[in-house]
Amino acid sequence: MIAPRTHLDRLEAEAIHILREVAGQCQNPALLFSGGKDSVCLLRLAEKAFRPGRFPFPLLHIDTGHNYPEVIAFRDRRAAELGERLIVRSVEDSIARGTVRLARPDESRNRHQSVTLREAIEEFGFDCLIGGARRDEEKARAKERVFSVRDEFGQWDPKNQRPELWRLYNAKVPAGGHVRAFPISDWTELDVWQYIAREGLELPSIYFAHPRPCVRRGGLLAPVTELTPAREGETVETPWVRFRTVGDITCTAPVESRARTIEEILRETAATTISERGATRLDDQTHEASMEQRKREGYF
Amino acid sequence: MDTVLRFLTCGSVDDGKSTLIGRLLYDSRALLVDTLEGIERTSRRRGATAPDLSLVTDGLIAEREQGITIDVAYRYFRSGARTFIIADAPGHEQYTRNMVTAASTAQLAVLLVDVRQGLTAQTRRHALLADLVGIPALAIAVNKMDLVDYDPAAFEAVVYAFEDFAEASGLRARRHYIPMSALLGDMVVERGEHLPWYLGPTLLEVLERTPVEDGARDEPFRFPVQWVCRPRESTDPLLHDYRGLAGQVAAGTLAVGEEIAVLPSGRRSTVTSIEVGGVPREHAVAGDSVMIRLADDLDVGRGDLLVRADESAPTLARSIEADLVWLDPAPLAPRRTYLLRHTTREVQARIEAIEWNLDVATLERVPAHELAMNDIARVRVKLAQPIAADRYEALRDTGSFLLLDPATWDTVAAGMIRGAR
Numbered sequence A: 001m002i003a004p005r006t007h008l009d010r011l012e013a014e015a016i017h018i019l020r021e022v023a024g025q026c027q028n029p030a031l032l033f034s035g036g037k038d039s040v041c042l043l044r045l046a047e048k049a050f051r052p053g054r055f056p057f058p059l060l061h062i063d064t065g066h067n068y069p070e071v072i073a074f075r076d077r078r079a080a081e082l083g084e085r086l087i088v089r090s091v092e093d094s095i096a097r098g099t100v101r102l103a104r105p106d107e108s109r110n111r112h113q114s115v116t117l118r119e120a121i122e123e124f125g126f127d128c129l130i131g132g133a134r135r136d137e138e139k140a141r142a143k144e145r146v147f148s149v150r151d152e153f154g155q156w157d158p159k160n161q162r163p164e165l166w167r168l169y170n171a172k173v174p175a176g177g178h179v180r181a182f183p184i185s186d187w188t189e190l191d192v193w194q195y196i197a198r199e200g201l202e203l204p205s206i207y208f209a210h211p212r213p214c215v216r217r218g219g220l221l222a223p224v225t226e227l228t229p230a231r232e233g234e235t236v237e238t239p240w241v242r243f244r245t246v247g248d249i250t251c252t253a254p255v256e257s258r259a260r261t262i263e264e265i266l267r268e269t270a271a272t273t274i275s276e277r278g279a280t281r282l283d284d285q286t287h288e289a290s291m292e293q294r295k296r297e298g299y300f
Numbered sequence B: 001m002d003t004v005l006r007f008l009t010c011g012s013v014d015d016g017k018s019t020l021i022g023r024l025l026y027d028s029r030a031l032l033v034d035t036l037e038g039i040e041r042t043s044r045r046r047g048a049t050a051p052d053l054s055l056v057t058d059g060l061i062a063e064r065e066q067g068i069t070i071d072v073a074y075r076y077f078r079s080g081a082r083t084f085i086i087a088d089a090p091g092h093e094q095y096t097r098n099m100v101t102a103a104s105t106a107q108l109a110v111l112l113v114d115v116r117q118g119l120t121a122q123t124r125r126h127a128l129l130a131d132l133v134g135i136p137a138l139a140i141a142v143n144k145m146d147l148v149d150y151d152p153a154a155f156e157a158v159v160y161a162f163e164d165f166a167e168a169s170g171l172r173a174r175r176h177y178i179p180m181s182a183l184l185g186d187m188v189v190e191r192g193e194h195l196p197w198y199l200g201p202t203l204l205e206v207l208e209r210t211p212v213e214d215g216a217r218d219e220p221f222r223f224p225v226q227w228v229c230r231p232r233e234s235t236d237p238l239l240h241d242y243r244g245l246a247g248q249v250a251a252g253t254l255a256v257g258e259e260i261a262v263l264p265s266g267r268r269s270t271v272t273s274i275e276v277g278g279v280p281r282e283h284a285v286a287g288d289s290v291m292i293r294l295a296d297d298l299d300v301g302r303g304d305l306l307v308r309a310d311e312s313a314p315t316l317a318r319s320i321e322a323d324l325v326w327l328d329p330a331p332l333a334p335r336r337t338y339l340l341r342h343t344t345r346e347v348q349a350r351i352e353a354i355e356w357n358l359d360v361a362t363l364e365r366v367p368a369h370e371l372a373m374n375d376i377a378r379v380r381v382k383l384a385q386p387i388a389a390d391r392y393e394a395l396r397d398t399g400s401f402l403l404l405d406p407a408t409w410d411t412v413a414a415g416m417i418r419g420a421r
């Protein structure tokens, strides 16, 4: 008797299949690795897909220059442990080149990642970018294909997506365009944490509860850092928090939590009443369709 | 044991598919607070008093502006021991290809019918497409019962009409009929108070009880090779000669020591190891993504198929008969060469003959020389190189294919193999 497969086994097998389709169909792919929990899962999936061989792609990180140092250190260490090539391209350099212009010096650089990403695609001639986006994250992402076609400008056209049937993924694109592949499209936040627990994956420390100076802003906790000081009239407190997602410091909020182990995080995730983005994104609150607009411009 | 059910909602435009998914999630308490607040905010801004539950899945700007669904939205929820992967498909005819996308992986279709409208051409088309791709269960949700005073006769009229249609078209799916109001929540998760004459299960009960099969374990072994692992640059002498065939088992089971054949070449060898990420295991079963090593150094690459030497083999075909759904706005050009994608294999293909085109309204099989978007046709396809084909109803992965347009690389048609030579 061969043991029945669990939901997590099936999600894993599908994700490995998708990664290998990229390897089989694309000439020059790259895997976006930020050090965040979703891309940590992608790396484990890539190990299962390609070991004992090397990954058939480099890792790529678009650094806004406004990331938590723990996360950047983790990113570099993880890439080195795996012995895989890590390419880092910085929004800072795009600003220096003049391709990114900030309206204000303290403007969030999050959105501008799209420009730096496009420049990296041109520089290396990537024809596929693998990302850790999930459909349960946001209502525009819920609409996206596993293999999603982008034009020369990196744009997504949500009204004109390709049919995608069965397990027959089509990664071919006309010259100048590229495809984005999302192996964990069908995973939920809970699936990701369960996978991290099952595989014993290491994460940056800020995913676990720690005391951190914050202010309360628009119903969320905004971390107080050199980059993001408290504003006039705000009171700084130091609650126990953890991050549900890590991203640019200026737009990612932690949540109040005492969960210091994966098991505790799993319990909280199963019982949560607020979505991952709703609890953590300081930038999505502004407009109903912020994510769709960013995606149309080439954002991940 | 946890099970997963993938289902889609389909049916004519405005029959209430998105509202139904919203209702299902809302009444199952599967909507998170901030999602719900967002929906309430948007609904209020538009002057509605109650939250518009179709906004749960209609997430694109254009969808919200026009009040229609354009592309499939995926949602996930758990109820009891079951995980649901929901695909909310559009009803609009222009977006039929997006419905086909959702249908191709679904194990159940919820087909909505507006009780006042009865069966429309689009209801029929979606039912036929669901059947064509082999969805084994159909839940026919007779919706908007609130608009006909929950009249049982109105419900029955739809049931009879659909059964007539099902018989005439030879639909194979198991069928459940459920009267409901997606808007008010009758018979979705709660029974409500308006339908005392209906004694069958609610929609959620149907979803929870529908049996799901675990892949195609009992079928003959099929393994399309996706990628070959050759860590050549390694100085480790063991790895130096390593040659792993990476792929996902499409059907059946395989154990170390068994004899396999490589198709189309027909060469044979013995399985020396099965691994995942370098870790050995004894078996691989349908659905597993593994790496397989063979005793002999055969010429095997992406596009080849491994089968077991002791099991029935697929047909090495240069000509196939298939049901084809044309998905592209540009019609089929019979003299053009398309790229046919079957498992991981790609071959040049030409439509040799269109045997018939299905008239969805009359179910008549009419002769045709051209196919336009959304057409469902029986065709004969000629291939430049052989593919290892099974019939779609026997084995899905080796029985299906896509046609790609070499000018755009777009996916222009989906095919289900009915015969191979």
Ligand SMILES: Nc1nc2c(ncn2[C@@H]2O[C@H](COP(=O)(O)OP(=O)(O)OP(=O)(O)O)[C@@H](O)[C@H]2O)c(=O)[nH]1
Residues within 6 Å of the ligand: B011, B012, B013, B014, B015, B016, B017, B018, B019, B020, B054, B067, B068, B069, B070, B089, B090, B091, B092, B143, B144, B145, B146, B147, B180, B181, B182, B183, B184
């Ligand atoms: N009275 C009544 N109205 C309903 C019911 N279900 C849906 N509606 C309304 O029907 C309209 C269309 O609903 P949607 O859920 O957007 O329909 P749809 O089938 O998803 O439409 P498309 O995806 O564009 O094909 C909306 O105004 C709904 O409020 C119902 O049970 N009763």
Ligand SMILES: [Mg+2]
Residues within 6 Å of the ligand: B017, B018, B019, B054, B058, B068, B069, B088, B089, B090, B091
């Ligand atoms: Mg809809």
